[in-house]
Amino acid sequence: MSVSALLTQLLAVAVSVLLAPLLSGWVMQCRAWLSNRSAAPIWQPYARIAKLLRKDAVLAHDATPLFRVVPYLLFGIMVVAAAIIPSLSTDLPFAQAADVIALVGLFALARVFIALAGMDIGTAFGSMGARRDMMVGFLAEPALLMVVFTSSLISGSTLLPTIAGFLQSQHLALHASLAFAAVAFVMVLLAENARIPVDNPTTHLELTMIHEAMVLEYSARHLALVEWASSLKLFNYACIGFALFLPWGMASHADGVLWLLVALPSLLLKLAAAGFGIALIETLSAKLRIFRDPEFLGTAFLLAVLGLLVRLMLSH
Amino acid sequence: MSALALFASAPAAAVSSAPGLHALPALPLSTQLIHLIAALLLLLSFAMLAQRRVVNLVNLFAAQGALLVASTVAVAYSTGDAELYQSAALTLLLKVIVLPLVLHRLIRRLHAEWDTETLVNIPTLQIIGIVLVIFSFVLAQPISRFAGEATRGTLGIALALVLLAFLMMIVRRKAVAQVVGFLAMENGLLFAATSATQGMPMVVEMGIGLDVLVGVFILGIFFFQIREQFDSLDLQHMETLKED
Numbered sequence: 001m002s003v004s005a006l007l008t009q010l011l012a013v014a015v016s017v018l019l020a021p022l023l024s025g026w027v028m029q030c031r032a033w034l035s036n037r038s039a040a041p042i043w044q045p046y047a048r049i050a051k052l053l054r055k056d057a058v059l060a061h062d063a064t065p066l067f068r069v070v071p072y073l074l075f076g077i078m079v080v081a082a083a084i085i086p087s088l089s090t091d092l093p094f095a096q097a098a099d100v101i102a103l104v105g106l107f108a109l110a111r112v113f114i115a116l117a118g119m120d121i122g123t124a125f126g127s128m129g130a131r132r133d134m135m136v137g138f139l140a141e142p143a144l145l146m147v148v149f150t151s152s153l154i155s156g157s158t159l160l161p162t163i164a165g166f167l168q169s170q171h172l173a174l175h176a177s178l179a180f181a182a183v184a185f186v187m188v189l190l191a192e193n194a195r196i197p198v199d200n201p202t203t204h205l206e207l208t209m210i211h212e213a214m215v216l217e218y219s220a221r222h223l224a225l226v227e228w229a230s231s232l233k234l235f236n237y238a239c240i241g242f243a244l245f246l247p248w249g250m251a252s253h254a255d256g257v258l259w260l261l262v263a264l265p266s267l268l269l270k271l272a273a274a275g276f277g278i279a280l281i282e283t284l285s286a287k288l289r290i291f292r293d294p295e296f297l298g299t300a301f302l303l304a305v306l307g308l309l310v311r312l313m314l315s316h
Numbered sequence: 317m318s319a320l321a322l323f324a325s326a327p328a329a330a331v332s333s334a335p336g337l338h339a340l341p342a343l344p345l346s347t348q349l350i351h352l353i354a355a356l357l358l359l360l361s362f363a364m365l366a367q368r369r370v371v372n373l374v375n376l377f378a379a380q381g382a383l384l385v386a387s388t389v390a391v392a393y394s395t396g397d398a399e400l401y402q403s404a405a406l407t408l409l410l411k412v413i414v415l416p417l418v419l420h421r422l423i424r425r426l427h428a429e430w431d432t433e434t435l436v437n438i439p440t441l442q443i444i445g446i447v448l449v450i451f452s453f454v455l456a457q458p459i460s461r462f463a464g465e466a467t468r469g470t471l472g473i474a475l476a477l478v479l480l481a482f483l484m485m486i487v488r489r490k491a492v493a494q495v496v497g498f499l500a501m502e503n504g505l506l507f508a509a510t511s512a513t514q515g516m517p518m519v520v521e522m523g524i525g526l527d528v529l530v531g532v533f534i535l536g537i538f539f540f541q542i543r544e545q546f547d548s549l550d551l552q553h554m555e556t557l558k559e560d
Contacts, residue, residue: 176355295366298439302362305446310355313453314469 016082021045024231030279052224070117071225089251118214129213139297146304164247180307187300381411477504
């Protein structure tokens with residue numbers, strides 16, 4: 001492991017952690033513009049995190065230690081995930097530790113902990129949100145795995161940096177299977193990040209909440225970490241999408257450190273486009289009834305499986 | 317389709333060759349296009365399977381016809397077969413323009429614009445559909461070895477289109493939806509013909525085209541008879557063929 005690789009790794013994690021609230025702010029800004037409202041400044045999530053960090057935390061009487069630990073765990077898991085996912089460079093020493101299947105497992109771990117925390121206090125909304133979140137998770141995970149398998153089948157590896165590097169090295173071709181997988185991935189991204197067709201991130205109506213219902217009882221620094229972890233999750237998912245489908249502009253092992261000067265602007269460009277895309281989807285679609293979610297995520301699963309099958313059938 | 321546009325706009329300068337990674341053999345563009353159209357046809361079949369509203373079903377059928385035209389043109393271009401262009405023109409006229417117009421007119425006359433199917437469990441249907449696709453892929457694997465270079469592998473998809481249309485005819489209860497399923501099955505057969513054997517003789521194709529057209533007219537007359545008899549287009553009523 002060279003020094004430059006280590007530096008790249010550290011830089012990539014730092015960029016992910018620091019830029020994640022910016023992406024959330026950008027999505028919020030786009031949503032406001034698209035619905036003809038005047039937008040809050042793009043650094044509003046940072047201001048909110050700073051404000052929450054200054055406040056005193058309030059805990060319920062019945063809260064167990066688990067409830068206090070979960071925000072730190074969540075944040076930690078998301079930082080580890082950010083270290084595995086290639087965002088700026090495919091030359092990540094730490095990424096060898098876990099492939100993309102383990103990554104899906106990491107996200108599942110985070111979901112289990114936040115669901116436990118939601119049920120910990122014993123309020124009705126918390127456990128309702130936890131149950132709904134587990135349902136969305138159990139529908140979204142197979143679809144995500146199928147998306148990943150489609151890409152792995154093409155590149156012959158389940159390591160994200162290798163997949164991204166392989167796609168970079170290919171001639172430009174029309175991959176029907178990758179297009180299907182990409183659409184399925186966008187649907188999974190929306191579901192996993194509590195975005196509009198499945199959940200509304202800015203809702204104040206408790207009965208329709210999924211993610212928000214689980215974190216209703218958190219305050220101050222705990223809430224700040226939970227929110228930061230949420231935006232980091234969105235950032236991570238966007239970066240998985242780039243690694244699987246749009247790896248161009250990412251630095252590789254041979255390029256050295258200076259290439260990062262190109263990789264960072266291209267990452268920002270891709271994030272801006274992805275953020276706008278998410279905001280557009282959220283503005284154009286209405287929240288589904290919770291009983292329609294299986295249909296939405298079933299379609300994502302179907303698309304991913306079709307991508308896989310088409311790939312198997314058409315490649316010789 | 318937006319994802320594809322993104323793929324196509326990737327900067328060529330950024331393509332760097334990483335060590336230890338071999339490049340896939342690049343297929344000719346027309347073959348890639350045929351594969352893409354085949355995949356999209358499959359997708360449309362699933363969309364038709366899951367579509368609840370009859371009007372949208374007819375639109376999806378028209379889109380399927382348009383894709384079929386595109387695939388026929390692509391096969392004609394890659395094989396240099398002039399007769400396939402005529403076949404594509406016939407498909408365009410019949411499947412994209414005339415039949416959807418006739419069906420829309422029928423639906424309007426029957427006041428069935430807002431007809432929906434209520435008893436369809438879509439996730440289960442999708443899973444059955446996936447099983448059918450796997451089945452037809454396995455079935456077509458040994459046969460497709462004899463197909464041409466450009467169309468190898470699309471035979472399985474054509475078979476899947478036929479079976480999915482079958483499934484649609486089985487699960488639907490409304491008469492119009494069943495007819496659309498029948499027409500979609502014919503689309504699948506035509507796709508199989510162009511993909512496996514580079515098209516049928518023109519006489520056969522025109523014969524089938526006319527058959528389908530006449531069939532739709534006759535079924536249209538049936539719709540009115542069925543509705544007159546049972547006051548609805550639900551074919552469930554026809555399962556008990558006894559007077560009370």
